[in-house]
Amino acid sequence: MKKDIFLRIFITCAVVILLVCAVMAGMFAVTKERDIVDNMRESLGIMIGACDTTADGETLAARMKELSGSRITIVGPDGTVLGDSDENAQALENHGGREEIKEAKTKGIGVAKRRSDTFLTRMVYVAVKSGDNIYRMARTNGEVTQTLLGLWPMALVAVGVALAVALLLSRYAANRAMRPLLETVDAVTVQMNPTGDRIGTVDTSSLEEISPLIRTIDEMNEDITRARNKLSTQRDQNRFILDSMEQGLIFVDPGMKVILVNVSARSFLGEQGEAEGLDFIHLTREMKLYDSVSLAVKEGRSCIFDLDLRRTAGAIVEVRVSPVRESWIGGGKAERRGAVVVLTDVTQSRQMDEMRREFVANASHELKTPITSIKGFAELLAAGLVRDDRKAHEYLLRIRDESQRMTSIIEDILKLSSLEAEEYHPPRSQVDLIDVSKEAAEHMAPEAEKAQVAVTVEGENITLTACREDIYQMISNLMDNAIKYNRPGGYVKVRVHRVGDKAKIVVEDNGIGIAPEHQGRIFERFYRVDKGRSRKVGGTGLGLSIVKHVAASLGGEISVRSREGKGTTITITLPQPPPTGGGEIAL
Known part of the structure; x- marks a missing residue:
């Protein structure tokens, strides 16, 4: 725009300068011709007064030319040429009709400008009447042209200077015209x-x-x-909302470029760098995920599947891939497709499903044996095949024992179910840990005596606000395991004491111990280190699971220390209440 304004102003100035020069040249030519005419008129008047006008026309014309240097023609009253300084008068036609001659006859002076047929050039004629005759002087117009040509170099210099000044003024004017707009742009910027x-x-x-x-x-x-x-x-x-989501979210454009990826998705896929603008392959090396996104973009297919990322992200992720119109995610064409990927951590859910399957399988297996045994003995008795009363009584006792075993399994299953339920809120009271431990020891006394194992309880009176039945079952299950997996002459020691801001229940035995590879799994449901021995001693396989859940419900922790053939020590650490005293019991 600035250039356009500059050119327009400069061209306008140049045209004006050239027009002014042309007008001045015309005015100069007109003024010069006027001066020539005045000079010719004065010269004629002087020569007419100085010369003898009674002389012969030819002689008088020649004399006047000598004085003026210009062509002189003398014309009579009737237009006849009486004398001419440059031509034979008799050969010239009558000049009565010439413009300057006619004007001189009426006004005394006549002036005309025209092309001369004699000299074939433009001439200026001035005629003056004196007496009866008319005296005419003629000069060529070349004097004006020569004068203008003489002034041409100066005129060129003047035009050049004028154009240079016009150039500067045009630039200044353009800047001046654009300055308000430029200041506006700068101010807005x-x-x-x-x-x-x-x-x-x-x-x-x-x-x-x-x-x-x-x-x-x-x-x-x-x-x-x-x-x-x-x-x-x-x-x-x-x-902020997207990055606060627990679910991972990824948007992909039709070119498989990542538009958006939130923090959770980065965490799941193990990507810490900037992924926006890069191909989706830079975000993950999981080809199943890449192929599903590619199908969503190219063919509009949706899919749902699980992706096991436990080795990299420690999670099992449910992946939902759905196609979306490009206009929804990037403002592009509606007919093109991108994709949205939603990643959800389903680790706990899948683990719970797996645990439920294992639980059902284990529970079915544990219940199948006593049910089969009961069915077999009952069929024998019902068929009347047992004739011996002593044998029949033995079978009935076996049915009773197997029924008791089933009852124990079912009770433990129900207990675990209630502990895992979110709505589980048992009645709570002040429970003295040492008293509960002594009560459990007294209850276990017959079994300990039968197994030839000594049980002792020692420690402080520590009170908790808890469900007494849960505390009792937790401690009795630990004692029961310590007695069952012991040896004749062994011992079980229960200690209740404070350590820092915690209360600890320690159950120690010198029994058969637990191999290192089993120590991390003994709290799983139905997990047995020695399945044959477990069935022989009548365990349900759920006791330690109940212990773990009760401790967790109280905000406690469990640790295991064991050596094969040397014994096992299980420690339960619970929030510490204020101290109240101590005591000891030995069985």
């Missing part, structure tokens, strides 16, 4: 700092011609600033 906040308004005091435009731009700028700040806030809010 500096209204924004890099963060998009306004830092001022445009001063229109010196820009009166375009102040309405500036005010309009300023108002638009304010609207843009508000919209920009609002969009920035919304973008930050949306990003």
Whole structure:
């Protein structure tokens, strides 16, 4: 725009300069011709007064030419040429019809400019009447041309200087014309700092011609600033919400480029760098995930599947891939497709499903043996095949024992189910750990005596707010295991004491111990280190699972220390209540 303004002004100035030069040249030519005419008229008057006008026309014309240096023609009253300084008068035609001659007859002086047929050039004629005759002087117009040609170098210099001045003035005028707009642009530009906040308004005091435009731009700028700040806030809010999601979220465009990926998705896929703008393959090396996204983009297919990322992210992830129109994610064409990927951590759910399957299988297996045994003995008795009363009584006792075993398994299963239920809220009271331990020891006394194992309880009176039945079952299950997996002459020691801000229940035995490879799994349901021995001693395989759940419900922790053939020590650590005293019992 500035260049266009400059060119227009310069061309206008150049045309004006050239027009002025042409007008001045014309005016100079007219003035020069007027001076020539005046000079010719004065010369004729002087020569007419100085010469003898009674002489012969030819002689008088020649004499006057000598004095003036110009062609002289003497014409009679009837237009006859009486004498001519340059031509034979008798050969010349009658000049009565010539313009200057006719004007001289009426006005005394006549002037004409025309092309001469004799000299074939443009001539200036001045005729003066004196007496009856008319005296005419003729000069060529070349004097004017020669004068103009003489002035041409100076005229060129003047035009060049004028054009140079016009060039500078045009540039100045263009800058002057553009300055208000440039100041407006600069003012509008500096209204924004890099963060998009306004830092001022445009001063229109010196820009009166375009102040309405500036005010309009300023108002638009304010609207843009508000919209920009609002969009920035919304973008930050949306990003915060997406990054706060536990689910992973990924948007992919039709070119398989990552548009957005939140923090959870990065964590699942183990990607810490910037992935936006890169191909989806840079985000994951899981080909099943890549292929499913590719199918969603190219063919519009949706899919759901689990992805085991426990080796990299420690989680099992449910993947949902769905195609979406590009206009929803990037403002592109509606007919093109991108994809959205949702990653959900289902580790706990899948582990619980697996545990339920194992639990059902183990429970079915544990119940199948006593049920089969009961069925067999009952069929024998019902068929009347047992004739011996002693044998029949033995079978009935076996049925009773197997029924008791089934009852124990079912009771433990129900107990575990209640402990795992979120709505499990048993009645609580003040429970003295040492008293409960002594009660459990007294209950286990017959079994300990039968197994030839000594049980002792020692420690402090520590009170907890808990369900007494749960505490009792937890301690009795630990004692029961310690007695069953012991040897004749062995011992079981139960200690209750404080350590720092914790209360500890320690159950120690010198029994058969647990191999290192089994120690991490003994609290699983139905897990047995020695399955043959477990069935022989009548365990359900759920006792330690119940212990773990009771301790967890009280906010406690369990640790195991064991050596094969040397014994086992299991420690339960619970939140510490205030101290109240101590005591000891030996069985």
